[in-house]
Amino acid sequence: MRAIWKGAVSFGLVNVPIRLYSATENHDVQFRQVHREDGGRIKYQRVCSIDGEIVSYDDIAKGYETEDGEMVVLTDEDFKELPAASSKEISVEKFVPADQIDPMYYDKSYYLEPDKASTKPYLLLRDALEKENRVAVVTVSIRTRMTMAVLRVHDGVIVMQTMLWPDEIRKPDFATLGDDAKATKQELAMADLLIEQLAGEFEPDDYEDDYAAALESLVKAKVEGGEVRTAPEAKEESGEVVDLLAALKRSVDKAKASRGETETAKPVAKKTTARSGAEKATTAKKTAAKKASKKAS
Structure with missing residues (x-):
């Protein structure tokens, strides 16, 4: 793994230099859009919706669209005036019970690796969190923007999980789930019985992404069967x-x-049909013959 961030965990007077690693990776199958006939990749151009001109990267800015459809263009100078943090410190604000934070707040996960010289304070923080069954609520600046996060222990390693801000959690509002919508005692008893029948321990290895596995087998079979196209680079x-x-x-x-x-x-x-070399040669000969015929006459 490659470290994506270097900094330090700070709690009280203790400072623990660490390196940050992404704890998860996305295994979603990625497809490319291609031309059905020859397998060539489809390319897109950056075109202005007003004048139809192709726009270079240097002329592209960030725009914020208001609720009434108006566009506010922001410049680099505008962003410089916004509050931004470049601190490399993960500052512990408080230690709270692990079950006090709703999992809805959790976003991305990162492993924290200590420097060799800071192993002892790292282990101290890890063991204290496990012993007290608490997580550390912290603030951290990643890519210049301050965010909330928690430090907790997973498989003997301190993990930092960034959190969503409270206003990023949507409130459900379903008319069909009013206060008077409740299950009857008989229905609840049957549900309890079903839960008891299906009760067990969570084992992640019991589950498999069968779609990804089947797709991988499909692609492998096509490759082995020679069903591939080598499209020339445009x-x-x-x-x-x-x-x-x-x-x-x-x-x-x-x-x-x-x-x-x-x-x-x-x-x-926009697109012309390419003629073969033989067709071009034949056309050239016919043109030359016509010219010679005219000169002779």
Whole structure:
């Protein structure tokens, strides 16, 4: 694993230098959008919705859309004025009972590894959290933004779990679940019996992502059966030429409009059918033959 952040845990007068590692990884299957005919990857362009022009990265800014649909464009200077923190300290605010925090607040998980010189205070904090069955509520700045988090122990390692802010937790409001909606005693007794029949211990290894496994087998079978396509890499110049021609076409239209002319330039074809070398050679020969025939006559 590669450390994504370096800092220190601070509680009281104790300072524990640590390194932060992502504790989880996403195994969702990732697909690419491709052309069905030849397997070529589909590319997208950054086009302005107002003038239709292609926009470079240097001209792209962050915009905030208001509720009435208006757009507020924010500059780099605007962001510099916002409260931001660059501290490398994980500051413990308080120690609370582990069952006091609703799991809904938990977001991402990270492992904390101590420096060799700080192993003893790290173990002290770890053992104290386990002994008291508490978690440490902390504040930490990751990528310049301050967030809440908790420190708890998992498999002998201190784990930091970032938390959502209270206003990020939605409140459920379902009309069908009013105060008068309750199960009867008979229904509750049957539910208790069902729960008792299915009671057990949670074993994560008992569960498997069968979709990912089946998809992996499917792809492997296609590869072994030769059902693969090697699409040639698209030349970078081709896209730029098309963009340039499109820009020239718009320029011609604007120039004609400024002179009061209504005729527009012929649109540039976005995609042409490539002819084989033999077809091109045949066409060239026919053209040369026609020219020779005209000169002879």
